[in-house]
Amino acid sequence: MSWQTIDRNVSPYAAGSEPVLSEGVREKIRSFFPRYDTKRAVLLPALHMVQDALGHVPYKAMAEIAEVLEIHPSDVLDTLTFYTHFWTHPKGEKVVMACRSISCELTGGREVLDAIKSHLGIGEHETTADGKYSLVTEECLAGCDHGPCMLINEKLHKCVKAADVPKLLDDAKNDRIEVPRSDLFDAPERSNSNQPS
Protein backbone atom coordinates (compact mmCIF):
# COMPACT_ATOMS: atom_id res chain seq x y z
CA MET A 1 0.00 0.00 0.00
CA SER A 2 1.54 3.19 1.01
CA TRP A 3 3.56 5.40 3.26
CA GLN A 4 0.63 5.65 5.65
CA THR A 5 0.78 3.47 8.71
CA ILE A 6 -1.61 0.64 9.38
CA ASP A 7 -1.61 -1.35 12.58
CA ARG A 8 1.99 -2.54 12.89
CA ASN A 9 1.92 -3.78 16.43
CA VAL A 10 4.69 -6.40 16.40
CA SER A 11 5.01 -9.45 18.61
CA PRO A 12 7.97 -8.96 20.97
CA TYR A 13 11.31 -10.29 19.77
CA ALA A 14 11.99 -13.56 21.49
CA ALA A 15 15.78 -13.46 21.46
CA GLY A 16 17.67 -16.65 21.99
CA SER A 17 14.64 -18.91 21.77
CA GLU A 18 14.13 -21.73 19.29
CA PRO A 19 14.03 -20.83 15.58
CA VAL A 20 10.52 -20.11 14.31
CA LEU A 21 11.13 -21.20 10.72
CA SER A 22 11.15 -24.92 10.17
CA GLU A 23 13.78 -26.51 7.98
CA GLY A 24 10.96 -27.28 5.53
CA VAL A 25 10.12 -23.61 5.09
CA ARG A 26 13.78 -22.67 4.74
CA GLU A 27 14.26 -25.35 2.14
CA LYS A 28 11.25 -24.18 0.19
CA ILE A 29 12.47 -20.57 0.29
CA ARG A 30 15.85 -21.73 -1.06
CA SER A 31 14.10 -23.65 -3.82
CA PHE A 32 13.06 -20.27 -5.27
CA PHE A 33 16.65 -19.05 -5.69
CA PRO A 34 17.06 -20.34 -9.28
CA ARG A 35 14.09 -18.24 -10.38
CA TYR A 36 15.74 -14.89 -9.73
CA ASP A 37 19.08 -13.14 -10.19
CA THR A 38 19.30 -12.17 -6.53
CA LYS A 39 18.38 -13.88 -3.30
CA ARG A 40 16.63 -10.75 -2.12
CA ALA A 41 14.08 -11.18 -4.92
CA VAL A 42 12.84 -14.25 -3.07
CA LEU A 43 11.66 -11.99 -0.24
CA LEU A 44 8.02 -11.67 -1.30
CA PRO A 45 7.63 -15.41 -1.93
CA ALA A 46 9.38 -16.05 1.40
CA LEU A 47 7.04 -13.72 3.26
CA HIS A 48 4.03 -15.43 1.70
CA MET A 49 5.26 -18.84 2.84
CA VAL A 50 6.20 -17.68 6.32
CA GLN A 51 2.87 -15.95 6.83
CA ASP A 52 1.21 -19.16 5.70
CA ALA A 53 3.27 -21.19 8.17
CA LEU A 54 3.02 -18.91 11.21
CA GLY A 55 -0.13 -16.91 10.53
CA HIS A 56 1.88 -13.68 10.68
CA VAL A 57 5.49 -12.55 10.44
CA PRO A 58 7.05 -11.87 13.85
CA TYR A 59 10.41 -10.08 14.23
CA LYS A 60 12.18 -13.34 14.81
CA ALA A 61 10.92 -14.70 11.51
CA MET A 62 12.10 -11.53 9.77
CA ALA A 63 15.57 -12.06 11.19
CA GLU A 64 15.56 -15.69 10.09
CA ILE A 65 14.35 -14.84 6.59
CA ALA A 66 17.15 -12.27 6.41
CA GLU A 67 19.62 -15.00 7.31
CA VAL A 68 18.37 -17.32 4.55
CA LEU A 69 18.37 -14.54 1.93
CA GLU A 70 21.67 -13.07 3.16
CA ILE A 71 20.23 -9.61 3.62
CA HIS A 72 19.81 -7.39 6.66
CA PRO A 73 16.74 -7.87 8.90
CA SER A 74 15.88 -4.20 8.38
CA ASP A 75 15.61 -4.90 4.63
CA VAL A 76 12.94 -7.45 5.45
CA LEU A 77 11.11 -5.07 7.78
CA ASP A 78 11.36 -2.26 5.22
CA THR A 79 9.80 -4.32 2.46
CA LEU A 80 7.25 -6.06 4.65
CA THR A 81 5.79 -2.87 6.12
CA PHE A 82 5.18 -1.43 2.67
CA TYR A 83 2.68 -4.13 1.81
CA THR A 84 -0.73 -4.36 3.45
CA HIS A 85 -0.97 -8.11 2.93
CA PHE A 86 1.58 -9.00 5.57
CA TRP A 87 0.74 -9.08 9.26
CA THR A 88 3.29 -8.42 11.99
CA HIS A 89 1.01 -9.66 14.75
CA PRO A 90 -1.37 -12.61 14.93
CA LYS A 91 -4.49 -12.42 12.81
CA GLY A 92 -7.63 -14.48 12.76
CA GLU A 93 -7.91 -17.85 11.04
CA LYS A 94 -9.84 -16.12 8.31
CA VAL A 95 -9.32 -12.60 7.03
CA VAL A 96 -12.38 -10.84 5.67
CA MET A 97 -11.24 -8.26 3.14
CA ALA A 98 -14.08 -6.00 2.10
CA CYS A 99 -13.72 -3.78 -0.95
CA ARG A 100 -14.19 -0.09 -0.23
CA SER A 101 -13.61 1.32 -3.73
CA ILE A 102 -16.04 3.15 -5.92
CA SER A 103 -18.07 0.48 -7.75
CA CYS A 104 -18.61 -1.48 -4.56
CA GLU A 105 -19.51 1.61 -2.56
CA LEU A 106 -22.03 2.62 -5.21
CA THR A 107 -23.66 -0.81 -5.06
CA GLY A 108 -23.98 -1.06 -1.28
CA GLY A 109 -20.47 -1.80 0.00
CA ARG A 110 -20.77 0.39 3.07
CA GLU A 111 -23.89 -1.40 4.26
CA VAL A 112 -22.11 -4.72 3.79
CA LEU A 113 -19.14 -3.50 5.81
CA ASP A 114 -21.42 -2.30 8.59
CA ALA A 115 -23.14 -5.68 8.62
CA ILE A 116 -19.78 -7.47 8.91
CA LYS A 117 -18.70 -5.20 11.74
CA SER A 118 -21.87 -5.68 13.68
CA HIS A 119 -22.00 -9.44 13.16
CA LEU A 120 -18.38 -9.96 14.19
CA GLY A 121 -18.38 -7.20 16.79
CA ILE A 122 -15.03 -5.84 15.58
CA GLY A 123 -13.72 -2.86 13.64
CA GLU A 124 -11.20 -2.66 10.82
CA HIS A 125 -7.87 -4.35 11.45
CA GLU A 126 -9.25 -6.05 14.53
CA THR A 127 -9.61 -9.73 15.37
CA THR A 128 -12.50 -11.46 17.10
CA ALA A 129 -11.86 -12.69 20.64
CA ASP A 130 -12.13 -16.34 19.54
CA GLY A 131 -9.43 -15.76 16.91
CA LYS A 132 -11.67 -16.80 14.03
CA TYR A 133 -11.91 -13.61 12.03
CA SER A 134 -9.93 -10.49 11.27
CA LEU A 135 -11.48 -7.68 9.27
CA VAL A 136 -9.76 -5.35 6.84
CA THR A 137 -10.91 -3.14 4.00
CA GLU A 138 -8.95 -2.90 0.78
CA GLU A 139 -9.13 -0.84 -2.37
CA CYS A 140 -10.64 -2.30 -5.55
CA LEU A 141 -10.31 -6.10 -5.69
CA ALA A 142 -10.88 -6.17 -9.47
CA GLY A 143 -14.26 -7.78 -8.93
CA CYS A 144 -16.23 -4.59 -9.60
CA ASP A 145 -18.73 -6.33 -11.88
CA HIS A 146 -19.78 -8.34 -8.83
CA GLY A 147 -19.91 -5.44 -6.38
CA PRO A 148 -20.13 -5.25 -3.53
CA CYS A 149 -17.55 -7.95 -3.07
CA MET A 150 -15.20 -9.24 -0.45
CA LEU A 151 -12.58 -11.90 0.02
CA ILE A 152 -12.64 -14.44 2.82
CA ASN A 153 -9.08 -15.70 2.69
CA GLU A 154 -8.80 -16.87 -0.93
CA LYS A 155 -12.49 -16.94 -1.76
CA LEU A 156 -14.09 -13.97 -3.53
CA HIS A 157 -17.71 -13.45 -2.53
CA LYS A 158 -19.68 -11.62 -5.17
CA CYS A 159 -22.71 -9.33 -5.06
CA VAL A 160 -22.91 -9.63 -1.28
CA LYS A 161 -26.09 -8.36 0.36
CA ALA A 162 -25.95 -6.88 3.85
CA ALA A 163 -28.83 -9.10 4.92
CA ASP A 164 -26.91 -12.24 3.90
CA VAL A 165 -23.75 -11.36 5.82
CA PRO A 166 -24.55 -13.25 9.07
CA LYS A 167 -25.29 -16.47 7.21
CA LEU A 168 -22.23 -16.08 5.05
CA LEU A 169 -19.91 -15.50 8.00
CA ASP A 170 -21.37 -18.42 9.95
CA ASP A 171 -20.74 -20.83 7.09
CA ALA A 172 -17.64 -22.86 7.97
CA LYS A 173 -16.84 -23.44 4.30
CA ASN A 174 -16.95 -19.80 3.26
CA ASP A 175 -13.25 -19.76 2.38
CA ARG A 176 -13.29 -22.75 0.02
CA ILE A 177 -12.44 -22.00 -3.58
CA GLU A 178 -13.72 -24.00 -6.49
CA VAL A 179 -10.56 -24.35 -8.54
CA PRO A 180 -7.68 -26.75 -7.84
CA ARG A 181 -5.08 -25.04 -5.63
CA SER A 182 -1.40 -24.68 -6.42
CA ASP A 183 0.75 -25.02 -3.29
CA LEU A 184 3.64 -23.03 -4.79
CA PHE A 185 3.45 -20.19 -2.25
CA ASP A 186 2.19 -22.29 0.65
CA ALA A 187 4.22 -23.37 3.62
CA PRO A 188 5.27 -27.01 3.13
CA GLU A 189 3.63 -27.99 6.42
CA ARG A 190 0.35 -26.20 5.62
CA SER A 191 -1.71 -29.38 5.92
CA ASN A 192 -0.58 -30.16 9.49
CA SER A 193 -1.69 -26.78 10.82
CA ASN A 194 1.48 -25.20 12.11
CA GLN A 195 0.07 -22.34 14.16
CA PRO A 196 2.57 -21.17 16.82
CA SER A 197 1.48 -21.83 20.35
Place this chain on the structure above:
Amino acid sequence: MPNYEPVLLRNVGVENARSIDVYRSRGGYRSAEKALKQMSPDDVIDEVKKANLRGRGGAGFPAGVKWTFLPKDRKRTLLCVNADESEPPTFCNRVLMEEDPHQLIEGTIIAGYTTRAQIAYIYLRVEFHEQFHILQKAVDEAYAAGLLGKNILGSDYSLEIYLHRGAGAYVCGEETGLIESIEGKRGWPRIKPPFPAIEGLFRQPTVVNNVETLANLPHIIERGADWFLSIGPPGSSGPKLFCISGPVNRPGCYEGPMTITCEELIMSDEYGQGMRGSVPVKAVFPGGTSMGVLKGDELGMKMDFDDPRNYGLLGLGTAAAVVVNAETDIRLVLRNLARFYALESCGQCTQCREGTSWMYRIAQRIENGAGRVEDLDLLEEVAGRMGMMPGLSICGLPDGATFPVRGVVQKFRAELEERIRNQDPGKVEAVLAVLN
Protein backbone atom coordinates in the same frame (compact mmCIF):
# COMPACT_ATOMS: atom_id res chain seq x y z
CA MET B 1 -21.87 -4.29 -31.76
CA PRO B 2 -24.04 -6.29 -34.13
CA ASN B 3 -22.05 -8.96 -35.93
CA TYR B 4 -18.93 -8.37 -33.89
CA GLU B 5 -17.18 -11.67 -33.45
CA PRO B 6 -15.28 -11.89 -30.17
CA VAL B 7 -11.56 -12.47 -30.45
CA LEU B 8 -10.07 -12.09 -26.99
CA LEU B 9 -13.13 -13.60 -25.33
CA ARG B 10 -13.82 -16.19 -27.99
CA ASN B 11 -13.30 -19.10 -25.61
CA VAL B 12 -15.55 -17.76 -22.89
CA GLY B 13 -18.42 -20.14 -22.30
CA VAL B 14 -16.67 -23.05 -24.00
CA GLU B 15 -16.59 -26.02 -21.69
CA ASN B 16 -13.22 -26.57 -20.02
CA ALA B 17 -11.75 -23.60 -21.90
CA ARG B 18 -8.99 -23.36 -19.30
CA SER B 19 -7.51 -26.72 -20.19
CA ILE B 20 -4.68 -26.93 -22.66
CA ASP B 21 -6.44 -29.61 -24.71
CA VAL B 22 -9.51 -27.52 -25.31
CA TYR B 23 -7.39 -24.44 -26.00
CA ARG B 24 -5.37 -26.36 -28.57
CA SER B 25 -8.43 -27.94 -30.13
CA ARG B 26 -9.63 -24.43 -30.88
CA GLY B 27 -6.46 -23.44 -32.69
CA GLY B 28 -4.46 -22.47 -29.62
CA TYR B 29 -0.64 -22.40 -29.69
CA ARG B 30 -0.61 -22.48 -33.49
CA SER B 31 0.43 -18.82 -33.53
CA ALA B 32 3.28 -19.47 -31.14
CA GLU B 33 4.40 -22.30 -33.38
CA LYS B 34 4.12 -20.12 -36.45
CA ALA B 35 6.12 -17.30 -34.82
CA LEU B 36 8.86 -19.61 -33.54
CA LYS B 37 9.19 -21.69 -36.70
CA GLN B 38 8.33 -19.40 -39.57
CA MET B 39 9.10 -15.90 -38.41
CA SER B 40 12.15 -14.07 -37.12
CA PRO B 41 11.81 -11.81 -34.08
CA ASP B 42 12.05 -8.85 -36.43
CA ASP B 43 9.20 -10.22 -38.55
CA VAL B 44 7.01 -10.31 -35.45
CA ILE B 45 8.02 -6.78 -34.45
CA ASP B 46 7.19 -5.54 -37.96
CA GLU B 47 3.79 -7.17 -37.92
CA VAL B 48 2.93 -5.85 -34.46
CA LYS B 49 4.18 -2.39 -35.38
CA LYS B 50 2.15 -2.44 -38.54
CA ALA B 51 -0.93 -3.49 -36.58
CA ASN B 52 -0.27 -0.54 -34.27
CA LEU B 53 -1.11 -2.59 -31.18
CA ARG B 54 -1.26 0.06 -28.49
CA GLY B 55 -0.62 -0.99 -24.89
CA ARG B 56 -3.79 -1.89 -23.03
CA GLY B 57 -2.32 -1.18 -19.57
CA GLY B 58 -3.36 2.45 -19.58
CA ALA B 59 -0.78 4.49 -21.43
CA GLY B 60 -1.55 3.26 -24.96
CA PHE B 61 2.08 3.10 -26.06
CA PRO B 62 2.58 0.94 -29.20
CA ALA B 63 3.95 -2.43 -28.12
CA GLY B 64 6.06 -3.01 -31.23
CA VAL B 65 7.78 0.34 -30.81
CA LYS B 66 8.46 -0.29 -27.13
CA TRP B 67 10.27 -3.52 -28.01
CA THR B 68 12.61 -1.69 -30.38
CA PHE B 69 13.94 0.40 -27.47
CA LEU B 70 15.81 -2.65 -26.22
CA PRO B 71 19.54 -2.28 -26.92
CA LYS B 72 20.53 -4.19 -30.08
CA ASP B 73 23.65 -5.65 -28.45
CA ARG B 74 21.97 -6.85 -25.26
CA LYS B 75 22.98 -10.16 -23.74
CA ARG B 76 19.77 -10.77 -21.83
CA THR B 77 16.18 -9.59 -21.82
CA LEU B 78 13.60 -10.02 -19.10
CA LEU B 79 9.88 -9.83 -19.71
CA CYS B 80 7.41 -8.76 -17.05
CA VAL B 81 3.72 -9.38 -17.54
CA ASN B 82 1.72 -6.78 -15.69
CA ALA B 83 -1.21 -8.56 -14.04
CA ASP B 84 -1.42 -6.20 -11.09
CA GLU B 85 -4.77 -4.78 -12.20
CA SER B 86 -5.60 -2.52 -9.28
CA GLU B 87 -7.12 0.54 -10.93
CA PRO B 88 -10.74 0.88 -9.86
CA PRO B 89 -13.00 -0.29 -11.57
CA THR B 90 -10.89 -2.46 -13.89
CA PHE B 91 -11.21 -6.23 -14.12
CA CYS B 92 -10.66 -7.26 -17.75
CA ASN B 93 -7.24 -8.83 -17.04
CA ARG B 94 -8.93 -10.93 -14.37
CA VAL B 95 -11.47 -12.17 -16.89
CA LEU B 96 -8.74 -13.00 -19.43
CA MET B 97 -6.78 -14.99 -16.86
CA GLU B 98 -9.65 -16.92 -15.38
CA GLU B 99 -11.43 -17.67 -18.63
CA ASP B 100 -8.55 -18.31 -21.00
CA PRO B 101 -5.18 -18.58 -19.23
CA HIS B 102 -3.46 -20.27 -22.17
CA GLN B 103 -4.16 -17.29 -24.41
CA LEU B 104 -2.03 -15.18 -22.06
CA ILE B 105 0.69 -17.82 -21.96
CA GLU B 106 0.74 -18.02 -25.74
CA GLY B 107 0.98 -14.23 -25.97
CA THR B 108 3.80 -14.31 -23.45
CA ILE B 109 5.69 -16.91 -25.48
CA ILE B 110 5.35 -14.76 -28.60
CA ALA B 111 6.46 -11.58 -26.80
CA GLY B 112 9.29 -13.49 -25.17
CA TYR B 113 10.52 -14.88 -28.48
CA THR B 114 10.26 -11.47 -30.12
CA THR B 115 12.22 -9.70 -27.40
CA ARG B 116 14.56 -12.70 -26.94
CA ALA B 117 13.60 -12.96 -23.26
CA GLN B 118 14.77 -16.02 -21.35
CA ILE B 119 12.51 -15.44 -18.38
CA ALA B 120 9.03 -13.96 -18.09
CA TYR B 121 7.68 -12.99 -14.68
CA ILE B 122 3.93 -12.67 -14.44
CA TYR B 123 3.29 -10.19 -11.64
CA LEU B 124 -0.09 -10.93 -10.10
CA ARG B 125 -1.69 -8.87 -7.40
CA VAL B 126 -2.05 -11.11 -4.37
CA GLU B 127 -5.83 -10.70 -4.20
CA PHE B 128 -6.00 -12.71 -7.44
CA HIS B 129 -6.11 -16.02 -5.61
CA GLU B 130 -8.26 -18.15 -7.88
CA GLN B 131 -6.62 -16.55 -10.90
CA PHE B 132 -3.21 -17.48 -9.51
CA HIS B 133 -4.19 -21.11 -9.08
CA ILE B 134 -5.76 -21.22 -12.55
CA LEU B 135 -2.76 -19.61 -14.20
CA GLN B 136 -0.20 -21.72 -12.36
CA LYS B 137 -2.02 -24.85 -13.46
CA ALA B 138 -2.00 -23.62 -17.05
CA VAL B 139 1.72 -22.85 -16.82
CA ASP B 140 2.35 -26.37 -15.50
CA GLU B 141 0.35 -27.80 -18.39
CA ALA B 142 2.31 -25.72 -20.89
CA TYR B 143 5.61 -26.98 -19.45
CA ALA B 144 4.40 -30.57 -19.67
CA ALA B 145 3.45 -30.03 -23.32
CA GLY B 146 6.87 -28.66 -24.23
CA LEU B 147 5.52 -25.17 -24.77
CA LEU B 148 7.67 -23.71 -22.03
CA GLY B 149 11.15 -24.55 -20.83
CA LYS B 150 14.02 -25.62 -23.03
CA ASN B 151 13.70 -25.67 -26.83
CA ILE B 152 10.05 -24.86 -27.15
CA LEU B 153 8.35 -27.01 -29.80
CA GLY B 154 11.75 -28.22 -30.91
CA SER B 155 13.01 -24.71 -31.76
CA ASP B 156 16.16 -23.06 -30.34
CA TYR B 157 14.03 -20.81 -28.22
CA SER B 158 13.73 -21.43 -24.45
CA LEU B 159 11.57 -19.56 -21.99
CA GLU B 160 10.77 -19.93 -18.30
CA ILE B 161 7.58 -18.40 -16.91
CA TYR B 162 7.46 -17.65 -13.19
CA LEU B 163 4.45 -16.30 -11.38
CA HIS B 164 5.31 -13.61 -8.87
CA ARG B 165 2.66 -12.64 -6.37
CA GLY B 166 2.40 -9.09 -5.06
CA ALA B 167 1.23 -8.17 -1.61
CA GLY B 168 -1.30 -5.36 -1.83
CA ALA B 169 -0.11 -2.09 -3.39
CA TYR B 170 -1.65 -0.24 -6.35
CA VAL B 171 1.62 1.45 -7.20
CA CYS B 172 3.20 -1.93 -7.99
CA GLY B 173 1.22 -1.77 -11.24
CA GLU B 174 3.46 1.08 -12.33
CA GLU B 175 6.13 -0.64 -14.35
CA THR B 176 9.16 0.35 -12.28
CA GLY B 177 7.28 -0.14 -9.00
CA LEU B 178 6.55 -3.62 -10.30
CA ILE B 179 10.23 -4.18 -11.03
CA GLU B 180 11.27 -3.06 -7.54
CA SER B 181 8.64 -5.33 -6.06
CA ILE B 182 9.96 -8.36 -7.95
CA GLU B 183 13.42 -7.46 -6.64
CA GLY B 184 12.07 -7.90 -3.11
CA LYS B 185 11.84 -4.22 -2.24
CA ARG B 186 9.07 -1.79 -1.43
CA GLY B 187 7.22 -0.98 -4.64
CA TRP B 188 8.67 2.48 -5.05
CA PRO B 189 8.71 3.55 -8.70
CA ARG B 190 12.11 4.47 -10.06
CA ILE B 191 13.27 7.75 -11.49
CA LYS B 192 13.41 7.48 -15.30
CA PRO B 193 15.62 7.48 -17.27
CA PRO B 194 17.01 4.89 -17.37
CA PHE B 195 13.86 3.34 -18.80
CA PRO B 196 13.30 -0.38 -18.18
CA ALA B 197 14.17 -1.23 -21.80
CA ILE B 198 17.72 -0.10 -21.06
CA GLU B 199 18.03 -0.92 -17.36
CA GLY B 200 15.09 -2.62 -15.69
CA LEU B 201 14.71 -5.74 -13.59
CA PHE B 202 18.05 -6.78 -12.04
CA ARG B 203 19.50 -3.91 -14.15
CA GLN B 204 18.87 -5.91 -17.32
CA PRO B 205 16.97 -4.71 -20.39
CA THR B 206 13.33 -5.33 -19.49
CA VAL B 207 9.96 -5.14 -21.19
CA VAL B 208 6.79 -4.65 -19.18
CA ASN B 209 3.53 -5.43 -20.97
CA ASN B 210 -0.04 -5.66 -19.83
CA VAL B 211 -2.03 -8.92 -19.91
CA GLU B 212 -4.52 -7.71 -22.53
CA THR B 213 -1.75 -6.37 -24.75
CA LEU B 214 -0.14 -9.82 -24.82
CA ALA B 215 -3.47 -11.60 -25.30
CA ASN B 216 -3.76 -9.82 -28.66
CA LEU B 217 -0.50 -11.23 -30.01
CA PRO B 218 -1.62 -14.74 -31.00
CA HIS B 219 -4.43 -13.22 -33.07
CA ILE B 220 -2.17 -10.73 -34.82
CA ILE B 221 0.21 -13.55 -35.73
CA GLU B 222 -2.62 -15.76 -36.90
CA ARG B 223 -4.65 -13.27 -38.90
CA GLY B 224 -2.14 -10.54 -39.70
CA ALA B 225 -1.86 -6.81 -39.19
CA ASP B 226 -4.35 -5.92 -41.92
CA TRP B 227 -7.10 -7.86 -40.20
CA PHE B 228 -6.23 -6.11 -36.92
CA LEU B 229 -6.31 -2.70 -38.58
CA SER B 230 -9.72 -3.46 -40.05
CA ILE B 231 -11.26 -3.47 -36.55
CA GLY B 232 -11.97 -0.09 -34.98
CA PRO B 233 -11.04 3.44 -36.05
CA PRO B 234 -7.57 4.56 -37.23
CA GLY B 235 -5.21 4.94 -34.28
CA SER B 236 -7.34 2.65 -32.11
CA SER B 237 -7.16 -0.65 -33.92
CA GLY B 238 -8.00 -4.12 -32.79
CA PRO B 239 -10.36 -5.80 -30.39
CA LYS B 240 -10.74 -4.15 -27.01
CA LEU B 241 -12.17 -5.21 -23.69
CA PHE B 242 -14.47 -2.77 -21.90
CA CYS B 243 -15.54 -3.06 -18.29
CA ILE B 244 -18.74 -1.59 -17.00
CA SER B 245 -19.74 -1.50 -13.33
CA GLY B 246 -21.78 0.45 -10.83
CA PRO B 247 -25.60 0.57 -10.78
CA VAL B 248 -26.20 -0.74 -14.30
CA ASN B 249 -28.36 -3.71 -15.22
CA ARG B 250 -25.62 -5.94 -16.51
CA PRO B 251 -22.17 -5.09 -15.18
CA GLY B 252 -19.39 -7.05 -16.84
CA CYS B 253 -16.46 -7.25 -19.21
CA TYR B 254 -17.37 -6.99 -22.88
CA GLU B 255 -15.42 -7.03 -26.10
CA GLY B 256 -15.92 -4.74 -29.05
CA PRO B 257 -14.23 -2.38 -31.47
CA MET B 258 -13.16 1.04 -30.24
CA THR B 259 -15.92 2.68 -32.24
CA ILE B 260 -18.47 2.33 -29.47
CA THR B 261 -19.49 5.29 -27.35
CA CYS B 262 -19.71 5.51 -23.61
CA GLU B 263 -23.48 5.69 -24.00
CA GLU B 264 -23.57 2.38 -25.88
CA LEU B 265 -21.40 0.76 -23.24
CA ILE B 266 -23.90 1.72 -20.56
CA MET B 267 -27.18 1.43 -22.44
CA SER B 268 -26.82 -1.07 -25.26
CA ASP B 269 -28.29 -4.53 -24.96
CA GLU B 270 -24.94 -6.09 -25.76
CA TYR B 271 -23.17 -4.30 -22.92
CA GLY B 272 -24.51 -2.70 -19.75
CA GLN B 273 -28.20 -2.91 -20.66
CA GLY B 274 -29.05 0.42 -19.09
CA MET B 275 -29.29 1.83 -15.63
CA ARG B 276 -30.77 -0.12 -12.75
CA GLY B 277 -34.26 1.18 -12.06
CA SER B 278 -33.84 3.48 -15.07
CA VAL B 279 -32.29 6.14 -12.83
CA PRO B 280 -30.56 8.70 -15.06
CA VAL B 281 -26.76 8.87 -15.32
CA LYS B 282 -25.13 11.62 -13.30
CA ALA B 283 -21.48 10.89 -14.02
CA VAL B 284 -19.23 8.28 -15.60
CA PHE B 285 -15.55 7.58 -15.07
CA PRO B 286 -15.03 5.88 -18.41
CA GLY B 287 -11.38 4.85 -18.39
CA GLY B 288 -10.68 3.71 -14.88
CA THR B 289 -11.04 6.41 -12.25
CA SER B 290 -7.64 7.95 -13.07
CA MET B 291 -8.68 9.32 -16.43
CA GLY B 292 -11.32 11.74 -15.14
CA VAL B 293 -15.06 12.11 -15.36
CA LEU B 294 -17.85 12.66 -17.89
CA LYS B 295 -21.12 14.38 -17.10
CA GLY B 296 -24.39 12.68 -17.98
CA ASP B 297 -24.64 14.80 -21.14
CA GLU B 298 -21.17 13.87 -22.39
CA LEU B 299 -21.83 10.20 -23.07
CA GLY B 300 -21.28 10.56 -26.80
CA MET B 301 -17.56 10.15 -26.13
CA LYS B 302 -16.01 7.41 -28.20
CA MET B 303 -14.21 4.71 -26.27
CA ASP B 304 -11.01 5.07 -28.32
CA PHE B 305 -7.52 6.32 -27.57
CA ASP B 306 -8.09 9.87 -28.83
CA ASP B 307 -11.61 11.09 -28.17
CA PRO B 308 -11.35 11.18 -24.34
CA ARG B 309 -9.02 14.18 -24.61
CA ASN B 310 -11.81 16.18 -26.21
CA TYR B 311 -13.70 15.83 -22.94
CA GLY B 312 -10.89 16.92 -20.64
CA LEU B 313 -9.87 13.37 -19.80
CA LEU B 314 -6.33 12.08 -19.55
CA GLY B 315 -6.93 9.27 -22.04
CA LEU B 316 -8.70 5.96 -22.59
CA GLY B 317 -6.88 4.41 -19.64
CA THR B 318 -8.12 0.91 -18.98
CA ALA B 319 -11.48 1.48 -20.73
CA ALA B 320 -13.25 0.46 -17.53
CA ALA B 321 -16.29 2.58 -16.82
CA VAL B 322 -18.08 3.09 -13.53
CA VAL B 323 -21.40 4.85 -13.64
CA VAL B 324 -22.75 7.13 -10.92
CA ASN B 325 -26.51 7.52 -10.95
CA ALA B 326 -28.52 10.68 -10.36
CA GLU B 327 -29.48 9.62 -6.85
CA THR B 328 -25.89 9.56 -5.64
CA ASP B 329 -24.38 12.45 -3.71
CA ILE B 330 -21.34 13.55 -5.73
CA ARG B 331 -19.53 14.33 -2.47
CA LEU B 332 -19.35 10.61 -1.71
CA VAL B 333 -17.72 9.96 -5.06
CA LEU B 334 -15.20 12.75 -4.51
CA ARG B 335 -14.25 11.40 -1.10
CA ASN B 336 -14.04 7.78 -2.27
CA LEU B 337 -11.65 8.62 -5.10
CA ALA B 338 -9.57 11.07 -3.08
CA ARG B 339 -9.10 8.40 -0.44
CA PHE B 340 -7.91 5.84 -2.95
CA TYR B 341 -5.05 8.00 -4.19
CA ALA B 342 -4.13 9.26 -0.73
CA LEU B 343 -3.79 5.71 0.57
CA GLU B 344 -2.08 4.35 -2.53
CA SER B 345 0.48 7.11 -3.09
CA CYS B 346 3.79 5.49 -2.26
CA GLY B 347 4.98 8.62 -0.51
CA GLN B 348 8.32 9.21 -2.22
CA CYS B 349 7.47 12.51 -3.88
CA THR B 350 6.41 15.29 -1.55
CA GLN B 351 3.75 16.89 -3.74
CA CYS B 352 2.10 13.53 -4.44
CA ARG B 353 2.17 12.34 -0.84
CA GLU B 354 1.01 15.65 0.63
CA GLY B 355 -1.26 16.64 -2.23
CA THR B 356 -3.26 13.41 -2.30
CA SER B 357 -3.56 13.51 1.51
CA TRP B 358 -4.81 17.09 1.52
CA MET B 359 -7.30 16.39 -1.23
CA TYR B 360 -8.63 13.50 0.84
CA ARG B 361 -8.92 15.63 3.97
CA ILE B 362 -10.71 18.39 2.12
CA ALA B 363 -13.04 15.91 0.42
CA GLN B 364 -13.88 14.34 3.80
CA ARG B 365 -14.69 17.72 5.22
CA ILE B 366 -16.99 18.50 2.29
CA GLU B 367 -18.71 15.12 2.45
CA ASN B 368 -19.38 15.39 6.14
CA GLY B 369 -21.07 18.74 5.89
CA ALA B 370 -18.29 21.08 6.91
CA GLY B 371 -17.22 22.23 3.44
CA ARG B 372 -16.67 25.80 2.32
CA VAL B 373 -16.99 27.08 -1.22
CA GLU B 374 -13.31 28.06 -1.02
CA ASP B 375 -12.51 24.39 -0.49
CA LEU B 376 -13.46 23.77 -4.11
CA ASP B 377 -10.90 26.35 -5.25
CA LEU B 378 -8.42 24.85 -2.85
CA LEU B 379 -8.96 21.38 -4.33
CA GLU B 380 -8.37 22.77 -7.79
CA GLU B 381 -5.28 24.59 -6.63
CA VAL B 382 -3.80 21.52 -4.95
CA ALA B 383 -4.64 19.41 -7.99
CA GLY B 384 -3.11 21.98 -10.32
CA ARG B 385 0.17 21.85 -8.44
CA MET B 386 0.72 18.15 -8.23
CA GLY B 387 0.02 16.69 -11.65
CA MET B 388 3.37 17.49 -13.09
CA MET B 389 4.18 14.73 -15.53
CA PRO B 390 6.40 14.48 -17.29
CA GLY B 391 9.38 14.96 -15.15
CA LEU B 392 8.61 16.33 -11.74
CA SER B 393 6.97 13.32 -10.17
CA ILE B 394 8.57 9.92 -10.24
CA CYS B 395 5.48 8.24 -11.62
CA GLY B 396 2.06 8.95 -13.12
CA LEU B 397 -0.02 8.43 -9.98
CA PRO B 398 -0.52 12.15 -9.24
CA ASP B 399 -2.00 12.70 -12.70
CA GLY B 400 -4.34 9.83 -12.03
CA ALA B 401 -5.28 11.46 -8.73
CA THR B 402 -5.84 14.96 -10.01
CA PHE B 403 -7.84 14.24 -13.16
CA PRO B 404 -10.82 12.73 -11.33
CA VAL B 405 -10.70 15.19 -8.42
CA ARG B 406 -10.37 18.27 -10.58
CA GLY B 407 -12.88 16.85 -13.05
CA VAL B 408 -15.50 16.33 -10.35
CA VAL B 409 -14.92 19.80 -8.90
CA GLN B 410 -15.12 21.50 -12.30
CA LYS B 411 -17.95 19.52 -13.84
CA PHE B 412 -20.10 19.24 -10.69
CA ARG B 413 -19.31 22.56 -9.10
CA ALA B 414 -22.94 23.69 -9.09
CA GLU B 415 -24.06 20.62 -7.15
CA LEU B 416 -21.15 20.86 -4.73
CA GLU B 417 -21.81 24.55 -4.06
CA GLU B 418 -25.45 23.89 -3.50
CA ARG B 419 -24.76 21.09 -1.06
CA ILE B 420 -22.30 23.29 0.80
CA ARG B 421 -24.91 26.09 0.98
CA ASN B 422 -27.44 23.68 2.40
CA GLN B 423 -25.17 22.40 5.18
CA ASP B 424 -26.32 22.75 8.75
CA PRO B 425 -23.99 25.46 10.13
CA GLY B 426 -24.57 24.16 13.65
CA LYS B 427 -22.90 20.84 12.78
CA VAL B 428 -19.70 22.20 11.28
CA GLU B 429 -17.81 22.47 14.57
CA ALA B 430 -18.66 18.91 15.53
CA VAL B 431 -17.61 17.55 12.12
CA LEU B 432 -14.30 19.37 12.23
CA ALA B 433 -13.64 18.15 15.75
CA VAL B 434 -13.88 14.56 14.52
CA LEU B 435 -11.86 15.06 11.35
CA ASN B 436 -9.00 17.16 12.65
